[in-house]
Amino acid sequence: MSPRWWPSGCCGPRWRSVGSGRLCEGAAMRLMHLLRKEVLQMRRDPVILRMILIMPLAQTLLLSYAANMDVLHVPLLIVDQDRSPESRDLAARCTSTESVILRGYRGTVGEAEADLEAGRATLALIMPSGxxxxxxxxxxxxxxxxxxxxxxxxGVAAGYLSRIIAAFGIEAQTKQALRRGRQVKVGGMAAEPRVLYNPDLRTLWFMAPAVLALVLIVLMQNITSLSIARERELGTLDQLMMTPVRSWEVLLAKLVPVGVLGLVAASVVTMVVIHVIGVPFRGSAPTLMVSTxxxxxxxxxxxxxxxxxxxNQQQAQLVSFFLTFxxxxxxxxxxxVWNLPALLKPFAYLVPMTHYLTIVRGTFLRGAGLGDLWVQLLGLALLSALFFITGAKLFTKKPA
Structure with a gap:
């Protein structure tokens, strides 16, 4: 049986039969040369190399530790107008927590208010005479x-102090009643909170996995858009499109190196989050890889x-910022997301990062697998196909 042949002009001057799944040699050669061109271009661009090598690590460490919403070491002033053993005991208990740090004692409420106004303290505990x-x-x-x-x-630090003061009051009344020989019965119901997956409510555990999404969207989106915009601005893209290469070959050559770098950056960030920052990974690695x-x-x-x-590149940077923020x-x-106004919630689920963050935090902290996250994974897959196909369609062979 004679083999079938590609139509004339499909893949360049040299052909192979496709009877057993053979590839078109012309297209493969053009693609290899285009890939080599992109790799050489990246190697010769020190800015892109610095972005690829330094930005993921810098963003991961900086955002994970700087974007820390844990309430620690809030400056506290104490105004002890009672000067009794009870007031000193209460002051010692309030300053024993890591949430506050004692900035000193003041004699009057006015002095404490002056320090608050000057920004030298955030809280002041006033214990009146008597x-x-x-x-x-x-x-x-x-x-x-x-x-x-x-x-x-x-607000959070004041809540901590309020609980310490309430417990101190109950304990003091209990001791006094026992000294007088009376039976004490305090309260009839108590709530015992138990926090799962993040027992210490550490912001670092909440923020660090999410940095993986931010690094990918900032780094990969900028590299893709700026590399194409730069070639369009310099005119090299127009010259490239006038050659026998096809649009999909140029597109593939542009995206493959960036995609590989994105996977490398994601792997590096994941390792830093787990082994350097110390966030536990309890979920399914394949689910995280597929979603990434x-x-x-x-x-x-x-x-x-x-x-x-x-x-041009300036327009690409502005549009990227408009989409990232x-x-x-x-x-x-x-x-x-549930705190957003009702008008904005539908738009939130049109953002791929919304679904990806749910998957990342679920796999890291809750130990969720594919059975728990398939809805988010499906939404992410649909949005990814939509954006990728739309972007590829707009990337035409026509000169800019």
């Missing part, structure tokens, strides 16, 4: 002044979209 006497009667009250300009930090590949396809597609909308705000990177 506190010990009122504590014996069961009517003691102390005051906590908090700097509202740092609302989150001050899908997310990388979506990022490359967005890079193609940015390059299609840009005529809303992704961070809508995806749950900083704020939970």
């Amino acid at each position: 506190m010990a006497r009122d504590l014996e009667r069961g009517t003691a009250t102390v005051q906590i002044l908090a700097d509202g300009s740092e609302s989150t930090t001050a 590949v899908f997310f990388l396809f979506s990022v490359l597609g967005l890079g193609l979209l940015v390059s299609a909308l840009s005529q 809303p992704s961070m705000l809508l995806s749950g990177f900083i704020f939970p």
Whole structure:
């Protein structure tokens, strides 16, 4: 049986039969030369090399440790107007936690307020004269002044102090009642919180896995869009498109090196998060790998979209920033998706980073597998296909 042949002009001057799945030699040779060109171009560009080698590590370490919302070492002032053993005991207990650090004692409330206004402290504990006497009667009250300009930090730290003070009051009343020979019965119901997956509520465990998504979207999207926009700006892309190469060959040669670098960067960031930062990995490695590949396809597609909308590198940078910043705000990177206004929630689920963050945090902390995350994985796959196909369609052979 005679073999079938590709139509004339399909793959260049030299042909092979396709009867047993043989490849077109002309297309393969052109693709190899294009890939070699892209690799050489990356090697000769020190800026891209620095971005690829330094940015993933720098972003991972900096964002993981700097974006720390744990409330620690909040500066505290104490105004002890009672000067009793009870007030000194309460002051010692309030300063024994890592959440606050004692900045000193003040004689009056006015002095404490002046320090709060000057920014030298965030909290002030006011123990009025007669506190010990009122504590014996069961009517003691102390005051906590908090700097509202740092609302989150001050609110959480003030909550810590309130719990310490409440426990101190119950303990003091119990001791007094026992000394008097009376039976004590305090409270009728208590809640015992138990935090799963992140017992210490460490922000580092919450933020570090999410940096993997941020590194990929910032690094890979920028490299893809800027490399194409630069060649369009210099005119080399137009010259390349006038050669016998096809658009899909140029596209593949552009994306394969970037995709490989993206996988390498993702692997490096994952190793740093696990072995350097110390975040536990409890889930399915194949699920994380598959979701990372899908997310990388979506990022490359967005890079193609940015390059299609840009005529030069400056425009590509602006469009990339326009796409990256809303992704961070809508995806749950900083704020939970369920806290978004109802009008914005549908847009959040159109952002690939939203689904990827759920998968990353689920596999790292909760030990989730494919059976738990298949909905997010399906959404990520659909969005990745949409963005990648749209970006590839816009990447035409027409000169800019």
